[in-house]
Amino acid sequence: MGDLEQGIQLATENETGTGHVGRWSEGFHDPWVPKHRTAEKAKVVSSKTKPTRPDESVEVSGIWPSSFSKEYCCIYRVPNRLRRVNPEAYTPQMLLLGPLQHSKKAKALELSKNDLRYLDYMNMELHKKKYLNAIANKYGEKIVDDLSSIIKTNEKFIRESYAESTEWIKSQEFVEMILLDSVFILAFFIQTATTRKINKKEEILVHEEDILFQKPCFITTILEDLILLENQLPYVLLEELSELFILNLKIRETFRDIILRAFRLEGEVKEGMNFRHFTDLFRRIRVETLCLTKEQMRSVEAKSIKSLHNADKLDSAGVDFAHLDKKNELSLVITFERGILKIPCFLADDNTERVMRNLMALEQCHYPLTAYVCNYIAFLDFLIDTDQDVDLLVKKGVIKNWLGHQASVAEMVNKLCLGLVDFGSHYYEIAERLNQHYESRLNRSIATLRRVYFKDLWTGTATVAAVVILVLTLIGTVASVLQVVQK
Structure with missing residues (x-):
């Protein structure tokens, strides 16, 4: 040979x-x-x-x-x-x-x-x-x-x-x-x-x-x-x-x-x-960063993600965002554990759209059933709807914006998936767990409490002090009532 x-x-x-x-x-x-x-x-x-x-x-x-x-x-x-x-x-x-x-x-x-x-x-x-x-x-x-x-x-x-x-x-x-x-x-x-x-x-x-x-x-x-x-x-x-x-x-x-x-x-x-x-x-x-075997690539019947809330809404439900694998920005690994969604850093520069579009075109033509790059971009597309989503993800280190205005990143990501044929997503289960997390009233209530009353050190300190004063006031009131009743 x-x-x-x-x-x-x-x-x-x-x-x-x-x-x-x-x-x-x-x-x-x-x-x-x-x-x-x-x-x-x-x-x-x-x-x-x-x-x-x-x-x-x-x-x-x-x-x-x-x-x-x-x-x-x-x-x-x-x-x-x-x-x-x-x-x-x-x-x-x-x-x-x-x-x-x-x-x-x-x-x-x-x-x-x-x-x-x-x-x-x-x-x-x-x-x-x-x-x-x-x-x-x-x-x-x-x-x-x-x-x-x-x-x-x-x-x-x-x-x-x-x-x-x-x-x-x-x-x-x-x-x-x-x-x-x-x-x-x-x-x-x-x-x-x-x-x-x-x-x-x-x-x-x-x-x-x-x-x-x-x-x-x-x-x-x-x-x-x-x-x-x-x-x-x-x-x-x-x-x-x-x-x-x-x-x-x-x-x-x-x-x-x-x-x-x-x-x-x-x-x-x-x-x-x-x-x-x-x-x-x-x-x-x-x-290769997904570390999937040949059997996993061939046997998995991926389902399509029908809906997923954007980053701003997920944040309001207590989902925290983190940068996964800081040493490898080419990674496609996404995880969601204990309320933390870890995503590889997405670099948005002048050449990003050119590279991604050609990789996605290759997958659409040659790897339609294992289109992992398309799945990754589609997942980002769900997370990013507005400038606020990009701003949040930039602050969390999930996106590096070298394009300037946050709206430029949102527009680019939203357009990347236009024309794609969806054969299912590798991240379907993660999307389902994120949706379940968002639908939980308890998670949203805790997130609201954290965002409104404990968003920073000073607000948290004031909240704790107010609670202490309220408790002491309540104790004083109860004590006064008991004394009157005893007399």
């Missing part, structure tokens, strides 16, 4: 999605398609290849495949019911990767006149070719030939990784596209996550004056684009190709270690945890 075959098999063993355990086997070879060759063709990535016409791309891209591969499919077009709520959350800012974005490249020149984002797309395509040229010139044609050979051998299964037909992209064009995208990702991560010098004898990978590394905002933007669901390449392919890079660059780290450091996820990933692509990586890190 080859490395690529083992990789895809391991990726499917961690958690069952819509597919089953699949295997990467040997790809087919089309004798009519010439083998891709390198440094020379890398300058334009084959100038002989007939470019796809913009109108042709629009017509044929987006068509469903004639046969759907449950074993390998893991990269999806975001459903329109989700996209229409916030299209920008699923749209790359600079970097286009993979066949789902391929048609945009053909229309980039025309649309760049009205949308500067398409100008960035064009610049990044030229930058990909620059990276491939640099690799070919520095390490020879063989490394590019070897990379192309791996892609060509597994072309059939790379295509089947997408839930959309790629038949409109010819074989040679497809291999060249994947080659350019893969080389860029590998070179980018190696330069981002390693030191400026690979080792004492080696020069840096591409060029000392690479514009991407002169402007930090470019690096941040590219890392954000690499998380988008439609912007993915199969991770097992990248890992297989990375071995050639690591061998030639004499790097002692694995590609896995490099990407985890680039994404600032060191220490967050458990040993042996596998993932299908970068979007899946960010989801699995969160799901």
Whole structure:
């Protein structure tokens, strides 16, 4: 069994999605398609290849495949019911990767006149070719030939990784596209996550004056684009190709270690945890915190939460809120014990909606019955209705608001669940216990007493003093009555 075959098999063993355990086997070879060759063709990535016409791309891209591969499919077009709520959350800012974005490249020149984002797309395509040229010139044609050979051998299964037909992209064009995208990702991560010098004898990978590394905002933007669901390449392919890079660059780290450091996820990933692509990586890190076995994921029949009171009302019934697991803000663990609801800290910043929407879109398409990230956001949606709810949760440390006004957080969370299909919630039992706690008159009475008469030290002291005076007055009155009666 080859490395690529083992990789895809391991990726499917961690958690069952819509597919089953699949295997990467040997790809087919089309004798009519010439083998891709390198440094020379890398300058334009084959100038002989007939470019796809913009109108042709629009017509044929987006068509469903004639046969759907449950074993390998893991990269999806975001459903329109989700996209229409916030299209920008699923749209790359600079970097286009993979066949789902391929048609945009053909229309980039025309649309760049009205949308500067398409100008960035064009610049990044030229930058990909620059990276491939640099690799070919520095390490020879063989490394590019070897990379192309791996892609060509597994072309059939790379295509089947997408839930959309790629038949409109010819074989040679497809291999060249994947080659350019893969080389860029590998070179980018190696330069981002390693030191400026690979080792004492080696020069840096591409060029000392690479514009991407002169402007930090470019690096941040590219890392954000690499998380988008439609912007993915199969991770097992990248890992297989990375071995050639690591061998030639004499790097002692694995590609896995490099990407985890680039994404600032060191220490967050458990040993042996596998993932299908970068979007899946960010989801699995969160799901792993639940510590569920395969049997638990498959056997639990989750029920949908029909109603749950917001944070302000729960607080009025005596529910206290606390930040769970301060060391891990990616956790999905929620507990409710002894009147205390413990929730992981939710960081609300400029990139939160983009990340969460893509993780939730992946779950809706691939993990509908184990959509734990969707369940977590839906639970927050129940808790947050108004600014007062956000303000309460911020004070309790459950939310970190980096957006400014509390209303911005409430609006973002409330919109995140629009368009989701609900297959049940992992937090159903917790929601039921919270509702029961709220319905108890005793709990609400105690909470009111605590909130009105013991809300702070001074109010509590005054309340106690008043009770003492009242008791002493009552005792004095009773004593006086007894004396009169005795006389």
